[in-house]
Amino acid sequence: MIDLLTMHNFKAFQHTELRLGPLTLLTGLNSSGKSSVLQALALLRQSYEAGDLAVAGWLREAQQAGLATSVANQGFLLNGELVGLGTGEDVLHEDFTEDLGPDERPPIRLGVTEGPYRYTWTVESEPEQNLLPLLDVDLPLTSEGPSAPAGPEAHTPSFLTAPFQYLHADRISPAQFYPRDHQVAIGRSFLGVRGEHAVNYLRHHGEDTVAAGPLRHPKAASDSLISQTAAWMGDLCPGVDIEAVAIKGTDVVSLSYGFQGTVGATKRRRPGNVGFGLTYVLPVVVACLSAQRGSLVLLENPEAHLHPQGQTRMAMLAASAAAQGVQVIMETHSDHVLNGVRLAVKQGGLTPEQVVLHYFRGNGTGAEIVSPRVNADGRIDQWPAGFFDELENTLDQLIG
Numbered sequence: 001m002i003d004l005l006t007m008h009n010f011k012a013f014q015h016t017e018l019r020l021g022p023l024t025l026l027t028g029l030n031s032s033g034k035s036s037v038l039q040a041l042a043l044l045r046q047s048y049e050a051g052d053l054a055v056a057g058w059l060r061e062a063q064q065a066g067l068a069t070s071v072a073n074q075g076f077l078l079n080g081e082l083v084g085l086g087t088g089e090d091v092l093h094e095d096f097t098e099d100l101g102p103d104e105r106p107p108i109r110l111g112v113t114e115g116p117y118r119y120t121w122t123v124e125s126e127p128e129q130n131l132l133p134l135l136d137v138d139l140p141l142t143s144e145g146p147s148a149p150a151g152p153e154a155h156t157p158s159f160l161t162a163p164f165q166y167l168h169a170d171r172i173s174p175a176q177f178y179p180r181d182h183q184v185a186i187g188r189s190f191l192g193v194r195g196e197h198a199v200n201y202l203r204h205h206g207e208d209t210v211a212a213g214p215l216r217h218p219k220a221a222s223d224s225l226i227s228q229t230a231a232w233m234g235d236l237c238p239g240v241d242i243e244a245v246a247i248k249g250t251d252v253v254s255l256s257y258g259f260q261g262t263v264g265a266t267k268r269r270r271p272g273n274v275g276f277g278l279t280y281v282l283p284v285v286v287a288c289l290s291a292q293r294g295s296l297v298l299l300e301n302p303e304a305h306l307h308p309q310g311q312t313r314m315a316m317l318a319a320s321a322a323a324q325g326v327q328v329i330m331e332t333h334s335d336h337v338l339n340g341v342r343l344a345v346k347q348g349g350l351t352p353e354q355v356v357l358h359y360f361r362g363n364g365t366g367a368e369i370v371s372p373r374v375n376a377d378g379r380i381d382q383w384p385a386g387f388f389d390e391l392e393n394t395l396d397q398l399i400g
Ligand SMILES: Nc1ncnc2c1ncn2[C@@H]1O[C@H](COP(=O)(O)OP(=O)(O)O)[C@@H](O)[C@H]1O
Pocket: 010, 011, 012, 013, 028, 029, 030, 031, 032, 033, 034, 035, 036, 037, 089, 090, 091, 092, 093, 094, 095, 331, 360, 362, 364, 366
């Protein structure tokens, strides 16, 4: 699990150290830096997956090649499957503090701590570049493992190799058909940043068993992923059940929703005819239910298009995933999501220590972060101005 993320000269962050927990909520004003936190992690992952991020084995190779610091063709890949951040000029924090020589550029640094291990990557902020060249890596060494006699190896951080999901705020909208990309959905078990592979994943993995524990919905027909997904979806939208089928001879899968018809029999309906929220939240439900212990799930506004009760239940689902060893980091504007998490703690689903709250109150020149804590009763120790106080503020005016 990632315990700490350090961002230096990265977008809105001049220098920020952010504690992360099994379940982390990023809240706060628009444009205050919440998504940038998810982007920092996705950027590392994207660079690693493209082979651009020096990790294990690098030190030995570098030593053999007589390299001290810079590593050719390695660095932060700004534009890829997970994030498109533009160029070095876009990513470099505009208010950097380094004193620089005439030809020097300020460094951008991202660091991750997992338990006792700390990993840091420093790149050069080339203004026009899409791959920001690596200047330095700082990785913990291991003297164990099969290749140890050849020289020191570096640990590979587990968030780079463990199963991973990242769902953007902008997700799939209701459609009759969804792509059937075997390589992404089945080979890599990735649902897509817009959740576009969730339906195909469900079609292929529908009979997989959801791990025993709080993720298993007590009212589901069975432990299978499809039944569990249908049961949780039923909580978010009462009375619904879902079906994902491949269309023979095509590259698409179709999704249909069933509702208990007024005449008793279940009536099947196309996604376009059942409302936006259901389709929008499906990838979130599949991401939580299919996540394995040790995996990382990044969710941007998972509450979008859900009614308040559904938002609370969605938070309970995410809390259940966290309780089963999945690290969940989500950006949210919803007090119902916050309350769902508080309820999960009060009901004993999560310990207070497992929940990390951050409130970003960006002032346009950088991120300022306050981190309220939740106690075992689900109570919160501080309510900084702007932190989910709008209901109270409005009521004051209505009643006063
Ligand atoms: N290179 C940069 N230097 C300084 N601030 C930046 C830079 N790039 C983006 N920002 C700021 O980051 C904020 C957007 O952050 P984002 O994470 O998208 O916000 P949100 O909290 O809405 O998810 C904006 O205020 C923007 O001005």
